[in-house]
Amino acid sequence: MLPFALSAIAALTLLGSAQAATFVGCVLAAELPLLTSSPQRAASNAVCQTNCRTAGFAYSYYVSGLLTGNNCYCSSASAYLAASAYVLPAGGILTSDTTCIAALQASATALDTTFTFQNCVGTLTGVTVNLVSGTILGGSIVDSPTACFQQCRNDLQAYVIPIVPSVTTVLPSYGCVCNPSGQGTSILCGVGQFYRFTHAASASGQARRRLQEAMTISEGARRKSFCPAGLTSCNVQGVPDAWECVDPSADLESCGGCTHGDYTQQGLNGTATGVDCTSLPGVRMGGSTCTNGKCEIFSCRRNWTLKDGRCVRL
Known part of the structure; x- marks a missing residue:
């Protein structure tokens, strides 16, 4: 990231x-x-x-x-x-x-x-x-x-x-x-x-007014310009007015979208659009991956078991 x-x-x-x-x-x-x-x-x-x-x-x-x-x-x-x-x-x-x-x-x-x-x-x-x-x-x-x-x-x-x-x-x-x-x-x-x-x-x-509109348009373009094609600009938690470029199809901490919200043309959006696969309940450290924008779990912590693709408590 x-x-x-x-x-x-x-x-x-x-x-x-x-x-x-x-x-x-x-x-x-x-x-x-x-x-x-x-x-x-x-x-x-x-x-x-x-x-x-x-x-x-x-x-x-x-x-x-x-x-x-x-x-x-x-x-x-x-x-x-x-x-x-x-x-x-x-x-x-x-x-x-x-x-x-x-x-x-x-x-x-x-x-x-x-x-x-x-x-x-x-x-x-x-x-x-x-x-x-x-x-x-x-x-x-x-x-x-x-x-x-x-x-x-x-x-x-x-x-x-x-x-x-x-x-x-x-x-x-x-x-x-x-x-x-x-x-x-x-x-x-x-x-x-x-x-x-x-x-x-x-x-x-x-x-x-047109100058203000131009500023808005340029700001939106500027926000998009830092992320290459295929990557998404996501808010950085705890850092105001900043983003990180992630691949939502494979990023473990922003799988499927932005965990802390998208950094959009309209400004900051705090609504989560993705999932942090490492923070799912019962998942062992290193026990998950992100594939095609979806979390895949293959190992759970002690006293948890893998069932239907999720870790459930015993």
């Missing part, structure tokens, strides 16, 4: 599907074939989003105005485009913050988030960005918009700014600010501008 003490969860990320999709910027269409996945042709941006979401991707990219060829691409959360894809200004230039330049730009969409894009602003109170060095004072550096959404999940506002120390960089570099004390006026979106996203107070509460 192998006893294990549980360790605390150090960190958990938010799990589970979020509520909706939101625009996260107009990006260079020329970069998509090189840096994204699942090239395809879609009838509309909505169809592109659905296809990428169904395939398990975190982002979709749709290029309007292409008469032939692929116009829809997807990427995972860890493979979002570099900030250099935002070099062309967009938003407002075509009377809409979310209308991208046909054929030249793609509309990038985060497929699962409670946040919704609002507009772009040039400055934030208490935040200083150095585009040359690629640093931000008053915020943090993340690798994608969804990373910022996660960081700001318990706040009402998230601001994402594409930071490009060099327009030739291929590494994603974005600034992230949660709930600044103030903001400047609206401006054309693009590199060096803050993309403003908001969600309702109920959404931030929902984020906390």
Whole structure:
């Protein structure tokens, strides 16, 4: 038997599907074939989003105005485009913050988030960005918009700014600010501008609930992960928040199950599901075994006799 003490969860990320999709910027269409996945042709941006979401991707990219060829691409959360894809200004230039330049730009969409894009602003109170060095004072550096959404999940506002120390960089570099004390006026979106996203107070509460659910799921998985296939996690008597891995088909002290209860996904369960073959009445030390989850007795103590598979007193 192998006893294990549980360790605390150090960190958990938010799990589970979020509520909706939101625009996260107009990006260079020329970069998509090189840096994204699942090239395809879609009838509309909505169809592109659905296809990428169904395939398990975190982002979709749709290029309007292409008469032939692929116009829809997807990427995972860890493979979002570099900030250099935002070099062309967009938003407002075509009377809409979310209308991208046909054929030249793609509309990038985060497929699962409670946040919704609002507009772009040039400055934030208490935040200083150095585009040359690629640093931000008053915020943090993340690798994608969804990373910022996660960081700001318990706040009402998230601001994402594409930071490009060099327009030739291929590494994603974005600034992230949660709930600044103030903001400047609206401006054309693009590199060096803050993309403003908001969600309702109920959404931030929902984020906390989903985080708790994620912790519960991860805890359950963690409890199961220490026991290889065929073994069961059982409570260790007298040791709180600990288990041991046993083979209930052959373990002499936990035959058929856990003598002191299962260590389950829901937590400690003190109800015995197995038998300690060594503690059965009248059994001589070393006089029993566990076979196929059942105690088999072959020797009894003095003044006891074996009858019908049990030790009975004379």
